[in-house]
Structures are given as C-alpha cells and as structure tokens.
Amino acid sequence: MMHNLEISIVKCEIGSILIYSNTSNPRVCERIEFLDDMLEETPENLFTSQIREYLESSRRVIDFPVKYKNGSKFAYILEKLRETVSYGRITTYGELARLCQTTPRVVGFAMAYNPLPLYFPCHRVVGKQSLGGFAGRANNIQKIDGLKWKKYLLDLEGSI
DNA sequence: ATCCTCATTGCAC
DNA sequence: GTGCAATGAGGAT
Numbered sequence: 001m002m003h004n005l006e007i008s009i010v011k012c013e014i015g016s017i018l019i020y021s022n023t024s025n026p027r028v029c030e031r032i033e034f035l036d037d038m039l040e041e042t043p044e045n046l047f048t049s050q051i052r053e054y055l056e057s058s059r060r061v062i063d064f065p066v067k068y069k070n071g072s073k074f075a076y077i078l079e080k081l082r083e084t085v086s087y088g089r090i091t092t093y094g095e096l097a098r099l100c101q102t103t104p105r106v107v108g109f110a111m112a113y114n115p116l117p118l119y120f121p122c123h124r125v126v127g128k129q130s131l132g133g134f135a136g137r138a139n140n141i142q143k144i145d146g147l148k149w150k151k152y153l154l155d156l157e158g159s160i
Numbered sequence: 161a162t163c164c165t166c167a168t169t170g171c172a173c
Numbered sequence: 174g175t176g177c178a179a180t181g182a183g184g185a186t
Contacts, residue, residue, distance in 0.1 A: 072181075073180095074181060074182065092168090092169090093167075093168050094168070094169055097168085097169085102180075102181085103168075103169075103178095103180060104169045104170090105168050105178095105179070105180065105181095106179085106180055106181055106182095107167085109165095109168095109182075110182090111166095112165095112166045112167050113166075113181090113182070113183075114167095122167080125167080127167080127168065127169090128168080128169070129168095129169095131167090132167050132168080133166090133167025133168095135167065146167080147167095
C-alpha cells in the first residue's frame, strides 16, 4: 500500500504538514496530510519550498508534480475544483456539485478522500450554512482537529 | 459480493 | 422545524 514513500515535513503555526513523495524519477508527490503535532522539519526540497512559500503568502498555486488515481468521479470533482476556484475564493458543495453534475453529498465525499489537499484546494469548499467539514487525512488513522486547519487556511488566504 | 463509512442540500410535509 | 432521497469510492470482512 504505502511502499516506497519518503516523508517531508513543514511546520506551521498550528502543526505540521506531511508531504509523501515517491523516491523514483521523476519525484512526485502522492499524498499530503496535516498533523496537530509539531514535528521536526526535514531538509528543503521542491515540495517543502512550495508549501513554505504558500504559508508565507508568496505563492498562490501549488504546482509541483503529483500522482493520484484519476479517471474517477471524485478525481473529476477535484480537478474541476482546482481549475475553477483560485486562491482567496471559496465555493459551496452545492455549487461545485452543479458544475460537476452530481450532488452536494458526493462532493463532500470527494473532498473527504482528497489525497492532495492544498494542491486540490478542498479547504475552499464550504457548506451553504456552515463551514462544512475537513478530514485532513487521506488514509491515516491520526485524528486531527480538521476544522482548525480549514479555518487556518481560509484565514491565510483572506477568506476568513 | 455485501456492508459500512465519509466534509450536503433542497424540497415535501 | 423534521425527514428523506440523491449517490462515488474505498476499506473491512
């Protein structure tokens, strides 16, 4: 399942961002996760520098090489999100669902399974009446305060 | 193969 | 207000 992945770590105000990349050529990012704990940072690389620039507000688009399972409805929804909702903007589950010809519920599911948050900016998808949710984990069993991260990212982008 | 889980919304009563 | 249908994919068994 998780065979040859290397973990890079960037710290921020509220915790750590974990970047899982493969070790083959070319190096691509396969997963991004959030952790409430403050971990030791790893040496700088393409992935950590982009994340750090984003956190310092000098970068608005994460565009390092990634790999994810495409061709599914979920992947389509994530791709549509990435191409239509730019930095500092937000949308709702319902709006994105209309754009993708599905239901808001399914958009929520797609966000919950997002393996590459920040690259696919799922934090910019909010509920009609509330902020909605935020899992912040693609696969691990760590429990984090997801909403705290969603608010942090939206605040960073000035969307509050 | 079956069951469960997971970040929603709008409409009917 | 409450109830419910719509409805992808992954993981466990």
